[in-house]
Every structure is written in structure tokens, then in C-alpha cells.
Amino acid sequence: MVYGMSDEQIDTKLERIGWLVLLLAFTSGFIIMSVELLGGRILAPYFGSSIYVWGSIISIFMVALAMGYLIGGRLSINRPNLGLYGLFFLLAAIGLLPIVFFADNAMDAVFSAIDDPRYGSLLASTLLFFIPTALLGMIAPYSVRLMVDNTRHSGQVAGGLYFVSTLGSALGTLLTSFYLVLWFDMNTILITMVAVLLLAGSLAIAFNRKRS
């Protein structure tokens, strides 16, 4: 564990795990957009595929990411470490599971309770996507903290991370919409993403153990 180390010691330790953080940031970027895109498909049977369904999904993703950034940033103040970072991934994996197993029940209940498909899709998006997306959002600022070792390069590091995770998002969007939906069931795609997040989280935790 990192307890008892000075800030300088922590920083030198973290310097060497840059590639891992970049890889994981890429993964989270990929998964955020892949889930968002599948979100449209998930809601369509209950709320249609009109523009307001996309409006609901995108706005909930934005609000969830905003909250995630805030919380992730706050958590990065004290003793940033790969263990907690890995935990975000594990929790996000668990957060995605209700989409696979309870989406129909949740949407059914919302459909019965709310007549207007605009507010129905907004509530359903919140129930299904808010928690996993917020958890994935926490990864971004925490990644920055793990990689920044001085103020002078902080902007550059943040830029590099945004670069990698946004490219991940682009690839997630493209692969999902062009190929994944053509090859697999939606639940298969989601379960695979859960597995990838579990793997990513375990990897971070393993590195944390090894280095402490």
C-alpha cells in the first residue's frame, strides 16, 4: 500500500505506470460510447427511436459524466493509487449488469407509469445508464492525477489522456455501430464489456499490489 510514503515517492512510483493508465483510459472511453450507442437500441422497443430518445440518452450520459468527473477529481486528492483506480473499473462493470438483467423490467415499469415517451425515456435512461456512466466518468480525472508529476506538464498529460480516451470513444462508436451489432446480440456485447472492465480493474489492482 502507499500509506506512509511521501508525495515525491508516490509520484516516482506512478511515473512508470503511464502506459497502463493510458490503456485503461482508452478502454473506458471505448466502453462509454459503445454503451451510449447501444442505449438507443435498448430503449427503442419501449420508447421508439425518435429524436427525443437520443436526447434523453445523451443528456443523461452528459450529466452522469459530469458527476463522475467531479467525484473522481475529488477522490484523487489524497494518496492517488492504482488500487482505487482499479476499483472504479470493477464497480463500473457491476454497474453495467442491471442493463443486461433488469432493463426490460425497469423499462416495463416506466412504460406503464409514464405516458409521455419523452419523460419515459429520460427516466429509463437515468435508471439504466446513470450509475455505470458516472463510475466510468470518475476514471478520467483520476487518470490525470495518476500521470501528472508536475504542474508544468499537467496540461500536456491531460491532453494526452483526453486524446487517448476520446480516440477510444471514437473507436467504440464506430466498431459498435458498424460491426458489433451485426455480429452479436446486444447482451453479448454488454457482457463482454463487463468482462473487459473486470479485467482492466484487476490489472490495475494487480499492479498496485506488485509495486507496494
Place this chain on the structure above:
Amino acid sequence: MSRVQVLAFACLLCIGDVTGEVIHREKSLYQNIEIQQRGDDRCLVFAVRRDDRRQSCFDTENPDRVVFSYVRMTFGGLLLQPKPSSILIVGLGGGTLPTALNDLYPTAKIDVVEIDAAVVRVAEGFFNFKANDYLKVAVQDARVFIKRAARLGSRYDLVILDAFTGEYIPEHLMTREFLSETRSLLSEGGVVVANTFSSSELYDYESQTYKAVFNEFFNFKLPASGNRVIIARPAGLPDRETLEANARALAPGLNRFGVAIESFPKYLNTRADWDQTAPILTDQFSPANLLKNR
């Protein structure tokens, strides 16, 4: 101008003449809508760049005439249900079909679901479409309408699925779950009629999906038409004599719409002319519009 330029210019004009003059154009939330007029024919077009797809046409001089063969084919559903008292139509287009059915069955309750409010305005403004006490339009996503109607216990004698975008049928309106919801809306002996294309790999998937939900159905194709109309009835399909008797009874009423109903029964067959190993489309797996280009 050189001779080549003159020829090129003349040819531009001739292409312009073939597609017709655009008399109205508007961008809606869902598509680019154009109204084209060529001679007496006025057409609703959901413009997708060059391969414009004419959704619906009507003859301004002879408004009763049904211009498109696929719309005429849709009347084939009446052979299995000659006296529907309630009808659901998904997709308004120019409103030709609901208007004709309202004329034929003035006391039948007809519900039309159309996602795009602009299409309703255009149908009213350019195609003489008018809602009335029996003929009503709901501006809504069809999936939402049908799910809600099924829960409220609504039943229809005839359901016509004709929802098209500029591209094809929306993906969530082609799945097994959607068709099951639609089936649950049918009254005793109720009939589903679906307008589809018969080209591309999607034909196999779509056919298998309908078969999974409705078992055997009439696969209705006319020579020289790229459309295929599915006519399904969960209560079972009638024999040829019944179809022909119904066709004779319907013929006088359908005559003025240019629908040669008496020629239809011989084309109604249940032969599966598609790849029966194709997977079915579900809410989990519906890459429908990606398959369309194959």
C-alpha cells in the same frame, strides 16, 4: 456554347423532367420531404441524395387511382378479411391507403400511426388527406403506439405495416418482439399485412422472423414488382376458393382504385422462397439496415 455543352444541358433538362418538378420541399425531424409533380402524378419523396425513393403518389386528376403497385397489393389483405370494422395503419405516407379504406368502409374505425408531424401536414396540404371521426392519425412512434394499444386491450381486424423511412423499415419495427406485440393486437381472425422489399439479404431474415411469429403466411409478389407483401393470419389461411369468392365480392368496390383484386388470389402462395437457415431479427439482434445493402 459548344454542341457538347448544349447536349449536356438538354440532358440535364430531360433528367429534371423524369424526376418531376419539385413543388414543395421541407426538412423535418426525420427526413427531407419533397413533393414532386410530373404530369398528373404527384409524389411524396423522402429524399436520400440521388436514389430518391418515392413513398406515395397520387393522381391529381383522378385522385382515386392508386398509382403504386405495392399500395394496390396491400389491398390483398382484404381477401382474408373482407369486412374489417377496425383497421390500424402504420405509416401515413401521402395518405392514399387510409383514404381509400375510409371510402370503402366508411364506418370502420381506422387508426393511422405516423411518426413525423410534417408528413401529416404534407398529406393534408398536397394529397387531400383528411382525418375524420372514423379516420384518425396519431403522431407517434409505432412501437410505442402498438405496445400501449396492446396493454389497453385494443383489437384490430386488419393491421397494415407500411412504415418506411428514406432508407427502409426502422429496425425496431422488424423484430420478433415487435411482430408479437402486433399479433397481440389482432382480433379473432384478424389479418396482418406488411409491405417489404424482396431484394437483399434482409429478405431472408425478415421472412424467417415473420414465419417465427405467424407460422405460415401468404408471400404475395406480383411479376415486375420489387415489393413483397406479407399477408398473415394467426387463425389460419383460407383456401383458394374462399379467396376467389372474396375477390369477386370485393372487385366492384375496388375497381375505381385501379386495384385488380381478382388477379391476386393466384399469386398468393405460401412457398418459402428464401433461405430458411437465416437467423431471425430480435430486439437483441437487429442489424436490419446493415443487411439491406448486402
